[in-house]
Amino acid sequence: MSSELHGIDGEERIRASFAKQGLMATLGASLGSVTPGHVEIILTPSPAVSQQHGFVHAGAVSAIADSAAGYAGLSLMPAGRGVLTTEFKINLVAPALGERIVARGEVVKSGRTLTLAQAKVFAQNDGREKLVALLTATLMAIEGQEGVSD
Amino acid sequence: MSSELHGIDGEERIRASFAKQGLMATLGASLGSVTPGHVEIILTPSPAVSQQHGFVHAGAVSAIADSAAGYAGLSLMPAGRGVLTTEFKINLVAPALGERIVARGEVVKSGRTLTLAQAKVFAQNDGREKLVALLTATLMAIEGQEGVSD
Amino acid sequence: MSSELHGIDGEERIRASFAKQGLMATLGASLGSVTPGHVEIILTPSPAVSQQHGFVHAGAVSAIADSAAGYAGLSLMPAGRGVLTTEFKINLVAPALGERIVARGEVVKSGRTLTLAQAKVFAQNDGREKLVALLTATLMAIEGQEGVSD
Amino acid sequence: MSSELHGIDGEERIRASFAKQGLMATLGASLGSVTPGHVEIILTPSPAVSQQHGFVHAGAVSAIADSAAGYAGLSLMPAGRGVLTTEFKINLVAPALGERIVARGEVVKSGRTLTLAQAKVFAQNDGREKLVALLTATLMAIEGQEGVSD
Numbered sequence: 388m389s390s391e392l393h394g395i396d397g398e399e400r401i402r403a404s405f406a407k408q409g410l411m412a413t414l415g416a417s418l419g420s421v422t423p424g425h426v427e428i429i430l431t432p433s434p435a436v437s438q439q440h441g442f443v444h445a446g447a448v449s450a451i452a453d454s455a456a457g458y459a460g461l462s463l464m465p466a467g468r469g470v471l472t473t474e475f476k477i478n479l480v481a482p483a484l485g486e487r488i489v490a491r492g493e494v495v496k497s498g499r500t501l502t503l504a505q506a507k508v509f510a511q512n513d514g515r516e517k518l519v520a521l522l523t524a525t526l527m528a529i530e531g532q533e534g535v536s537d
Numbered sequence: 538m539s540s541e542l543h544g545i546d547g548e549e550r551i552r553a554s555f556a557k558q559g560l561m562a563t564l565g566a567s568l569g570s571v572t573p574g575h576v577e578i579i580l581t582p583s584p585a586v587s588q589q590h591g592f593v594h595a596g597a598v599s600a601i602a603d604s605a606a607g608y609a610g611l612s613l614m615p616a617g618r619g620v621l622t623t624e625f626k627i628n629l630v631a632p633a634l635g636e637r638i639v640a641r642g643e644v645v646k647s648g649r650t651l652t653l654a655q656a657k658v659f660a661q662n663d664g665r666e667k668l669v670a671l672l673t674a675t676l677m678a679i680e681g682q683e684g685v686s687d
Numbered sequence: 688m689s690s691e692l693h694g695i696d697g698e699e700r701i702r703a704s705f706a707k708q709g710l711m712a713t714l715g716a717s718l719g720s721v722t723p724g725h726v727e728i729i730l731t732p733s734p735a736v737s738q739q740h741g742f743v744h745a746g747a748v749s750a751i752a753d754s755a756a757g758y759a760g761l762s763l764m765p766a767g768r769g770v771l772t773t774e775f776k777i778n779l780v781a782p783a784l785g786e787r788i789v790a791r792g793e794v795v796k797s798g799r800t801l802t803l804a805q806a807k808v809f810a811q812n813d814g815r816e817k818l819v820a821l822l823t824a825t826l827m828a829i830e831g832q833e834g835v836s837d
Numbered sequence: 838m839s840s841e842l843h844g845i846d847g848e849e850r851i852r853a854s855f856a857k858q859g860l861m862a863t864l865g866a867s868l869g870s871v872t873p874g875h876v877e878i879i880l881t882p883s884p885a886v887s888q889q890h891g892f893v894h895a896g897a898v899s900a901i902a903d904s905a906a907g908y909a910g911l912s913l914m915p916a917g918r919g920v921l922t923t924e925f926k927i928n929l930v931a932p933a934l935g936e937r938i939v940a941r942g943e944v945v946k947s948g949r950t951l952t953l954a955q956a957k958v959f960a961q962n963d964g965r966e967k968l969v970a971l972l973t974a975t976l977m978a979i980e981g982q983e984g985v986s987d
Contacts, residue, residue, distance in 0.1 A: 407589035410597050413563060439557035445622050446600020447560050453596050472595050473951060474975055476626035476776045476926055478803050478825060480796045496780045496818055500950070500977070501923060503778050503821060518796055521803060523823055525778060525924055525975065527950070623801060624825055626776060626926045628953050628975060630946045646930040646968055650800070650827070651773060653928050653971065668946055671953060673973055675774055675825065675928060677800070707889035710897050713863060739857035745922050746900020747860050753896050772895050776926035 400466070401426065401458050408454065416451050418458075419489065426458035430488040443483035445520075448490075448508055452477060452522040455492030456504035460526040463497050468528050470502065475524035483519045485510035490522075502526040550616070551576065551608050558604065566601050568608075569639065576608035580638040593633035595670075598640075598658055602627060602672040605642030606654035610676040613647050618678050620652065625674035633669045635660035640672075652676040700766070701726065701758050708754065716751050718758075719789065724797075726758035730788040743783035745820075748790075748808055752777060752822040755792030756804035760826040763797050768828050770802065775824035783819045785810035790822075802826040850916070851876065851908050858904065866901050868908075869939065876908035880938040893933035895970075898940075898958055902927060902972040905942030906954035910976040913947050918978050920952065925974035933969045935960035940972075952976040
């Protein structure tokens with residue numbers, strides 16, 4: 388049912404899938420808000436996810452942005468269909484430095500085979516947000532596999 | 538000196554910078570061969586870097602590919618200049634599954650301000666290699682900062 | 688003066704630069720609205736800009752989207768500075784088919800050296816708009832050269 | 838038959854499709870060599886394809902690069918299947934200036950649904966070639982439609 392999908396069950400499906408992504412646990416990332424077409428992933432900067440100047444590594448920024456975009460796409464899929472990231476592009480516009488790094492994924496265009504999603508990544512500091520990265524991803528729908536295949 | 542740069546000192550500079558990237562240690566990634574314009578990074582698949590189907594997460598694949606491309610760019614920079622990834626794009630063409638995942642970065646075009654680099658990522662299994670991803674990155678030279686700012 | 692820049696003179700600079708782009712005339716593209724950080728370019732579908740199925744060719748869609756993003760970036764530059772597109776990425780999400788194709792460029796993040804801009808391309812038909820493409824571009828500021836170097 | 842496909846008939850199919858792309862004629866672009874997995878498109882610089890500094894416009898460079906990559910993908914498809922460019926990314930590394938601009942497309946990875954192709958664009962001058970752009974494209978196979986849907 389579409390009401391099921393876009394309601395509690397859709398969110399539960401995403402939370403269950405996220406919990407199985409070993410990399411997200413390794414990075415210390417957590418899921419934020421999950422609504423149809425919009426998913427938030429949060430990362431706390433630490434030496435474990437840094438590059439050599441102490442900023443969060445572009446690889447970690449990309450990982451949470453890619454997952455946020457992928458789960459935003461998944462949030463609009465009917466039960467029984469998963470999504471697979473086939474490609475993404477990310478622009479890194481400022482150093483990822485702050486109390487929290489938040490990736491917000493959203494669906495731009497949902498298609499039968501392909502979905503276009505974006506994620507903006509912000510650094511939060513003293514209650515303010517600064518854009519640090521913009522990701523665009525192509526997701527491919529896959530039958531019979533739940534979840535995001537990042 | 539350019540001989541310095543492209544010789545042992547250039548490689549040492551890259552190994553020293555890599556050792557300071559907390560994320561690479563967190564992922565369990567290691568540096569492979571380092572020659573002028575070419576750098577290899579190796580990742581061993583494990584649940585810690587997986588997505589929910591057990592493959593290596595696109596975020597981990599991207600992280601080693603981005604670093605391999607960035608260090609390839611750095612390997613051609615004179616001492617005292619670092620590089621910063623300003624954007625990258627990655628196509629994920631097969632599941633990252635195997636004994637070892639190897640990202641091989643190389644410089645396509647080296648410019649004064651911007652350098653274009655690529656990385657191919659392969660899954661190794663039973664002595665064979667399969668392409669799993671192709672990354673293209675734009676690097677910006679930065680004065681007075683050694684290393685790759687991923 | 689910044690008031691000069693963002694006022695009539697800024698717009699005139701963009702209209703003068705656009706008029707010198709031979710490709711835009713060849714494609715039959717025209718400038719729409721120009722405001723600080725936002726520039727619109729319009730293309731009328733015809734066999735001259737088509738691919739073999741009669742839709743507007745991705746190359747023509749990309750050309751107007753790239754120019755719209757570039758001029759959006761230029762619209763925020765002080766007099767005497769130009770911009771150069773160093774890379775762009777475009778997702779083509781629906782066939783470019785309709786009465787008019789409109790590319791709307793806007794600046795996402797304006798930096799000293801690099802500016803990140805996007806353009807959305809819409810097909811207009813019967814008073815409705817449909818998204819056909821999304822472009823993301825990196826622009827580099829260049830001193831002493833007016834205009835967009837696409 | 839695969840021998841048919843990769844032989845004269847495959848090439849003829851591409852030449853017939855190219856001839857129907859109005860944009861290629863408008864730009865004055867022509868097909869060069871066509872072999873399985875590799876297609877060349879040639880453009881002669883002129884004011885009709887320029888930007889305001891007299892170089893070939895990035896939109897025209899992108900158009901021939903995108904078509905070269907698309908036709909390289911098509912050259913490996915069985916009869917009755919076409920390809921559609923779903924997204925591409927291009928890095929513009931030097932001004933497109935010279936006697937001839939040549940885009941060389943090639944297939945990186947051919948898949949059932951998606952094909953990854955690249956095109957390098959060179960400026961030819963006095964018998965020498967200089968890289969001006971690198972494009973990476975995702976192509977989607979489409980049943981029952983011959984040709985490249987750029």
